Amino acid sequence: MNPSRAAFLLASALTFTSVGLAQSPASYDPLKTFAPLTLPDPVNSYRSSNGAPGPQYWQNRADYELHATIDTANKVLTGTEVITYTNNSPDTLTSLWLNLEQNTYRQNSRAAAFASSGRHARKTTEFTAGYTLDSVEVQPLGKAAKAQTVVSDTRLQIQLPEALALPHGAKLRVLIHYSYPIPGLFGGRTSWGMAKQGEIYDLAQWYPRLCVYDDLHGWDTQPYLDNEFYLEYGNFDYFVTVPANMIVAGSGELVNATEVLSKPELARIAEARKSDKTVMIRTAEDAAAAVAAKPSGTKTWHFAMENTRDVSFSASATFLWDAARMNIAAGAGHPAHAALAQSVYPVESAGDAAWGRSTEYLKDSVEHFSARWYPYPYPNAINVAGFSSGMEYPAILFDGIDDKGKELFWITAHEIGHTWFPMIMGFNERRNAWMDEGFNTFIDTFESDEFEGGIDGPKRDSEYAPGGGAPADEIVKVLANPAAPIILTRADAIQEKYRHSVTYFKSAFGLTLLREDILGPERFDFAFRRFIRDWAFKHPSPSDFFRAMESEGGEDLSYFWRGWYFNNWQLDLAVTDAQYVDGDPAKGLRVTVANQGQLLLPATLRVEREGGQPIEVKIPVETWMQNTTHTFLVDTTTRVTAVTLDPEHKIPDSDRSNNTFTVPR
Template identity: 60%
Template sequence: MAASATANAQPRPAYDPAALFAPFDMGQAVNQYRSSNGLPGPAYWQNRADYEIHASIDEHGNGHGPVLTGSEIVTYTNNSPDALDSLWVQLDQNLYRENSRGAFANGRPQQGTSEGYVLDSVEIEQDGHFVAANHVVTDTRMRVDLPALLAGHGQKVRMRIAWHFTIPGEWGGRMAWGNAQAGPIYDLAQWYPRMAVYDDIRGWDTLPYLAQEFYLEYGDFDYFVTVPADMLVAGSGELVNEAEVLTAEQRRRLEQARHSDATVMIRSPQEIGDPASRPRQGGQLTWHFRMQNTRDVAFSASRVFAWDAARINLPGGRSSLAMSFYPAESQGNDRWGRSTEYMKDAVEQFSRRWFPYPWPAAINIAGPATGMEYPGIVFDGIDDAGKTLFWISAHEIGHSWFPMIVGFDERRHAWMDEGFNTFIDVYESDDFNHGEYAPKRDGEYAPHGGNPVDEILPILADPSAPPILSRADTVIERWRHPVTYFKSALGLVLLREEILGPDRFDRAFRRFIAEWAFKHPKPADFFRAMESGAGEDLSWWWRGWYANNWQLDLAVDRIAPAEGGGTEIVVASHDRLVMPATLRVSFADGSRRDYRLPAESWIRNVSTSLFIPAGQTVTRAEIDPDHRLPDRDRANNARTASAAAG
């Protein structure tokens, strides 16, 4: 990320106030669906997809690996004003095909391949019966033709799909299976055909899956997972058939955990492999889960899991359940023994600060698919420990807010879910156990462990760094964390701490979350919501930090006697971006005073002047004395007065 010598040698661009403060085109018209205040409009609509899914794992597979087989009925509700002649379905497992678009987009050979989804049947309900539907598969998308137009304003259609696929090994990335010391762990995500989004911006949003995460409709899920009886299954949502899949002792312990702030062991590491820890030996068991108002579900299955849990205390007297599943080698308080404590605290604090957690459980899985999030369940690493486990656990469950509650389009705008989530991580690190792991330093926020406003400078100085508002698929790996996570998060920190202040920021941000919960906001909606909610025209900030990669360089250019007496202090902008800043003025009597210069100090000119009345002798002036701004050249921030000043 270091700026190249060539880049540093280029002449600095001059500050142009007219360019920075010009009106900012947000690229999205205001209409009855999306209001000028950045909130859903009076006619906002959103389609809905409800799922009933039955799936099973065959560990022996087809000679190429274990196989997941499933069938689903999707009840699709068209709340749009449009009549639809087809449905579009996402087939993300097709990413692993040898000739997938994602394989070529990655620019390197895939570590492993599979046949992707094998579709056994695709049917549409017609006159109360399911009939074969004409369908066309294109890479990771499928168009399913409807026998008749599906009218809008709440009309429904049901689709039934049966499929199977070879479960990717550890090369699967976001979902995979791999071996712990005592046996395999299966992390299943992107495991069922999922409805594409039809929205008011693009109609069907059919971007191919290039491994840049997801954009999904909300609905209710009723799903059943059949596995060998000696396995435990952890799934998004609520386990509704405990009596069939847990022992009496495990049910007793789980009920204890629902009322305990301390972690309760449901199955201890010592009980892994003990026949008494399963309700029966041999054959299979079906685990039944239910989750409401969610955009997705995922699950993990293994016979080598230990399991613990504790109550999550939520606003309004509500509660949820923090749970962790991990193999024996991950036990211990320096490792996964504190995972549930981390999850509990993160969900409680995020709920207190931003928006109440809506689901019955928050689950952390130690397995092969590391650092990945789904509604109510996250996948982390078997070897994660200490502060690394805390940071990654808090970050991944933080995705419950962005994009699981606030339904961002991750495939186009990864900076929103990753950056917003990294932003809330900053405060969770401060909150947890009186700052035990503060400040946040995990390779996403201040990657090298220094002051974040210094860490960002090489990124801003590098002409090859993309702006935040780049399409996610175009951001190469070199810039994915520095820009999508770090710069986006730091932009919100600066907006909260330096531009708006916590009172104005928090109220506007919380309102944005609450109004867009379980809906689909776009970047323009966020920009408008923050401006309207905070009462501030932020065009200059969106342009300089988000639409461009502009740098900041404020300088004290002059301290001189003012005409008519007193002292004039001139503060200038030497680069394209400005920010509100503190000017600290020191006086000969040893006192000092801080003056707050708003961004509009430079709205007409490259410099602004502060006048100190006669009678006070100025000895020194410094802009940003507390080192809170990403100023590229701090050598010009301070100036000492000449003897003539005063």
């Protein structure tokens, strides 16, 4: 990605005027592309016309106290939770809905019937019993009462009697005692597995979690089919009890460090908080000694995290542990501050070629994302090498034991990037995975370009450009596939073979086009940062994003939203003719360009001159608002050798065979 490209085009030496029209190619209909666009979510007092939260925007809140114990012999987690739920909506609630994602591993789950291949295959071959709910109570005004409950697949409904209905501004406590068998490697996002020296437990979706009640859908209760999450924000106070020789790496701040860590470990953490270089907290020798020791009893690790939508943790006796200080730049009204980057990994992952640099990658990514987009809000960021590889939760990442080199850098940057999307920006991933994965893939490219001068960049050949070519040429393959879903397809309905190319790649490249070719970096960055700042720790919708970028970006972008997000339209610009005025090179050159596709984007026309610098002509989308061809007068007094559309392959032109016209002598 070249941040200066848009500025270069705007500063190009050119003069052009429209001097003629030609017959329209039948494939392009201007009235279709430029028709009025009605966005899915209307403007009202909750969501404003400028894409910001409205004056009466509201969202509910869920605060948690959690207690969990891991039975390593039987591979069972037993837990108790107290949820304090606040109804800030204007409605009176007569029920509460919670997510029970561990039920996805049941043999009769909807997820088991959902798919039998790709990343879902584990659900049709290995199973667990899911959640056992020993008791569910509600507690208004300090008085507990047994609730009427209904379990529906991966959801729990708590039906409130009239006396317990929850009006605007009211709070209700929910007490749940539960347990579930921890899935093995088939668990995917949460699992236990055997490393070289012992077990690693990656625990996610480990407690019943409140569904979101919002102004768009009421209770948003889509079943868990592996397309991630949509959760309320709140404060978390949680306790994890494990065998005494294990360490626990968890979301948030470790509250009782003096109770669970040794004096040498405490001293090393204190050193790491002051160090920009990685400091070992638990060495290979320390881990080996812990594994060899028979655990006598248990330890309880106490963590706290504020203003988050979730917490997760990992536990193992095998972990090495290192850390370094992160320097978070001031921004969005937040002062500069320090946080702690940490990594835990088994001995087989150690070394500078692998996880020995994880904390360095994590630190650099957080610092750059904070400076460019929005300050990192949490006290810690932790990268875990385990068996639930490539998954993100607030302030903690689950990555692979075998990751190393560029792959470890890329996956670390990508997973911690999810702190911004969707941990800070509370997107509905169950419906709009493209906002989560695509936005994050987009910001990844900056980190790959910046880390050590781009030594691990550009990140274009995996998530960003699957075929390894220029992104614009790669995305043409997606646009040309009649079976490919549109970006605005419900996440669960996107088949695995298209999930990556549409949800990650097309979404990310749409932001690149918006930044580099449509708005330019100055306008895009201002609008995008404003969107993040306005919706931090809230629940923006696609319509909010579209309106925010139009309002702050200063453009009517309905043609782009319609072509790129609502459809899989294709772009095909062609140079159909180039002739000197009156046959005299000294009088200038007339260049005729035709639009033969329904998708529109600004384009660049390069005029190559004999013995001189080329002229760059900017072709705006308004060129095609009423016409399908335009003839431009290029102010040149010398001979021209050729005229080329999009010479640097920045936009996804579906047929480049008609992009160059050789000018006869």
